[in-house]
Amino acid sequence: MSAEVVIEGLTKSFGKQAIWRDVSLTLPPGEVSVMLGPSGTGKSVFLKSMIGLLKPDRGSCVINGVDIVTCSEAKLYETRKLFGVLFQDGALFGSMNLYDNVAFPLREHTKKSESEIKRIVLEKLDLTGLQGAEGKLPGEISGGMRKRAGLARALVLDPEIILCDEPDSGLDPVRTAYLSQLLIDLNAQIDATILIVTHNINLARTVPDNLGMLFRKELVMFGPREVLLTSDEPVVEQFLNGRRLGPIGMSEEKDAAQMAREQAHVEAGHADGTAGEDMRGVVPQLVPTPGLPPRQGERRRKDRVMKILHTLPPVAQQGIIASLTDDERRHYGVGGARTGFAQPVAQPSPRPRPQPGPHDTQEIARVPEPGWPGGGRP
Amino acid sequence: MAGGRAPVTTGAARGDFPGAGALRETGKLCALGIDVVVNTFRRPFQAREFIQQCWFIASVTILPTALVAIPFGAIIALQLGTLIVQLGAQSFTGAASVLAIIQQAAPLVTALLVAGAGGSAICADIGSRTIREEIDAMEVLGVSAVQRLVVPRVLAAMLVAVLLNGLVSVVGVMGGYFFNVVLQGGTPGAYLASFSALAQLSDLWISELKALIFGFIAGVVAAHRGLNPKGGPKGVGDAVNQSVVITFLLLFFVNFVLTAVYLQVVPAKGS
Ligand SMILES: Nc1ncnc2c1ncn2[C@@H]1O[C@H](COP(=O)(O)OP(=O)(O)OP(=O)(O)O)[C@@H](O)[C@H]1O
Ligand SMILES: [Mg+2]
Numbered sequence: 001m002s003a004e005v006v007i008e009g010l011t012k013s014f015g016k017q018a019i020w021r022d023v024s025l026t027l028p029p030g031e032v033s034v035m036l037g038p039s040g041t042g043k044s045v046f047l048k049s050m051i052g053l054l055k056p057d058r059g060s061c062v063i064n065g066v067d068i069v070t071c072s073e074a075k076l077y078e079t080r081k082l083f084g085v086l087f088q089d090g091a092l093f094g095s096m097n098l099y100d101n102v103a104f105p106l107r108e109h110t111k112k113s114e115s116e117i118k119r120i121v122l123e124k125l126d127l128t129g130l131q132g133a134e135g136k137l138p139g140e141i142s143g144g145m146r147k148r149a150g151l152a153r154a155l156v157l158d159p160e161i162i163l164c165d166e167p168d169s170g171l172d173p174v175r176t177a178y179l180s181q182l183l184i185d186l187n188a189q190i191d192a193t194i195l196i197v198t199h200n201i202n203l204a205r206t207v208p209d210n211l212g213m214l215f216r217k218e219l220v221m222f223g224p225r226e227v228l229l230t231s232d233e234p235v236v237e238q239f240l241n242g243r244r245l246g247p248i249g250m251s252e253e254k255d256a257a258q259m260a261r262e263q264a265h266v267e268a269g270h271a272d273g274t275a276g277e278d279m280r281g282v283v284p285q286l287v288p289t290p291g292l293p294p295r296q297g298e299r300r301r302k303d304r305v306m307k308i309l310h311t312l313p314p315v316a317q318q319g320i321i322a323s324l325t326d327d328e329r330r331h332y333g334v335g336g337a338r339t340g341f342a343q344p345v346a347q348p349s350p351r352p353r354p355q356p357g358p359h360d361t362q363e364i365a366r367v368p369e370p371g372w373p374g375g376g377r378p
Numbered sequence: 379m380a381g382g383r384a385p386v387t388t389g390a391a392r393g394d395f396p397g398a399g400a401l402r403e404t405g406k407l408c409a410l411g412i413d414v415v416v417n418t419f420r421r422p423f424q425a426r427e428f429i430q431q432c433w434f435i436a437s438v439t440i441l442p443t444a445l446v447a448i449p450f451g452a453i454i455a456l457q458l459g460t461l462i463v464q465l466g467a468q469s470f471t472g473a474a475s476v477l478a479i480i481q482q483a484a485p486l487v488t489a490l491l492v493a494g495a496g497g498s499a500i501c502a503d504i505g506s507r508t509i510r511e512e513i514d515a516m517e518v519l520g521v522s523a524v525q526r527l528v529v530p531r532v533l534a535a536m537l538v539a540v541l542l543n544g545l546v547s548v549v550g551v552m553g554g555y556f557f558n559v560v561l562q563g564g565t566p567g568a569y570l571a572s573f574s575a576l577a578q579l580s581d582l583w584i585s586e587l588k589a590l591i592f593g594f595i596a597g598v599v600a601a602h603r604g605l606n607p608k609g610g611p612k613g614v615g616d617a618v619n620q621s622v623v624i625t626f627l628l629l630f631f632v633n634f635v636l637t638a639v640y641l642q643v644v645p646a647k648g649s
Contacts, residue, residue: 048514051518053517080518080519081519083518088511091510094506094510104519105519
């Protein structure tokens, strides 16, 4: 039931200000994708163009055979019902309380009885940790709560495509971890195609199947997560590590003089804004909570990625092969890769720290396994 | 910004001749007007929203309208009173003031108040929803904001305008009567009797029709400015301001056109 989104040559500008040009990507059905990019590169604009709220100058965005950019208004409204969208600020209806907000799509688009609506709404509010707040108006709750209520509303119709604009901004790390788990669980349950826009590196490393990055009015790359996570592209490296040193500046682009100055500072011993560890490298992906069905998208993705494996950069290939089980290696016929170079790629993973130092490696390695967010939830 | 290096062709393609902006806005306004008309007939009709909006617009306009209507009737009575006495046509005082009030004063007073009090509230409401992305959220949920929010408001503005028009006519005529009879020493009987000397039923119809159209314009302009505020909360303030000014300008222009057409089409009584 999941839908594929195919975007070709999408270009958007506001007046004379070009936002991005020729963005082409495919969100494979049932897979989770994350879009990264410095603030102000037009990620929110990209999401809005995908659902026809903004009209791109050129290009197409095809969902189930319908091109959102050129289709008729009736078709557009019809197609939008497939979407669940979380806006950057939650975008709740200010005149309705949380319950009515979440119930709104059900009342508009289904003929469900009020008691059935109540059951679904309370379930979704519970899922996002908002039980007890259903009578409050959006003006009376915190920013993070608005965000979660917005998510509850986006999920209420069991959408086939979920778009989340910075689901983690305004949330604490623990809630972000629960939210990541929630999105993965949801994907396992309803096989929805998910696109998340975020600045949260941890989420970007552990949640998605595919990763992309917008920078300098272009899609720098989009593909299997391993490709971006192991990329040598300076922009990607700088962004993943959150360093000042690199092509991204406070205003989007840096000039050469500033780059040289910063390089000199760093060489003189001035910290570049990181803790010194490399955040790149392939880390284990989040899995659905035990008891849920396996993710269909993950299965399909594996087949898809193995088919294009030879086209990917060698480091990414190693990362992918290293993340397979023995059975899968045999199935795909890549068995030889096991001992050769799997280790060095998996190494930069943050959990067992790169330099374990005096600690007992066994002990540290055991900690993260049951400790996945949401995993131990009763 | 760095947009300069982009070989963007939008400028030439959109046509940036002087006045293009105004034309584009006018086009969008008309498009919204047509959209509203089309969506009016689309089910389900938002009855609840409609009633709430009627109540709201009526509650903010009734009192000021009545208060404006009394002096308006009085002014017309006073002005006409002295003029008509000089012409020696005292017996037509009532007729003249009824004609002036019903045909011109009532629809305009109504429209100014519906635009000033009701329209500004509609514009501010929709404008703040727009900048909070509520409108976007609604569109994404597959619900047309025009059908859901704009249509009930425009219809409410129209209905309230028509009802208020009746109120202004009655209050205005009563005010005129009071001033003419009590203060200027006119004869009550003559005032009432002359009503039908010049005025006819079609005057009442054109009056209500004008009110209906003015209500529509006030609602559509307010909604249009509210849906397209320029950047942030300050933009909403500016939009409210503009919506009132634009509505006033449009109203006087449309009033002129309607009056001219009416006077051509419907022959005056007694001629
Ligand atoms: N309605 C609009 N009119 C004109 N320019 C706009 C509009 N919306 C966005 N922009 C411009 O588009 C650019 C991208 O904005 P956008 O909100 O998509 O950034 P973003 O990547 O989502 O940033 P963040 O990560 O901070 O949310 C900005 O330079 C902004 O000025
Ligand atoms: Mg954004």
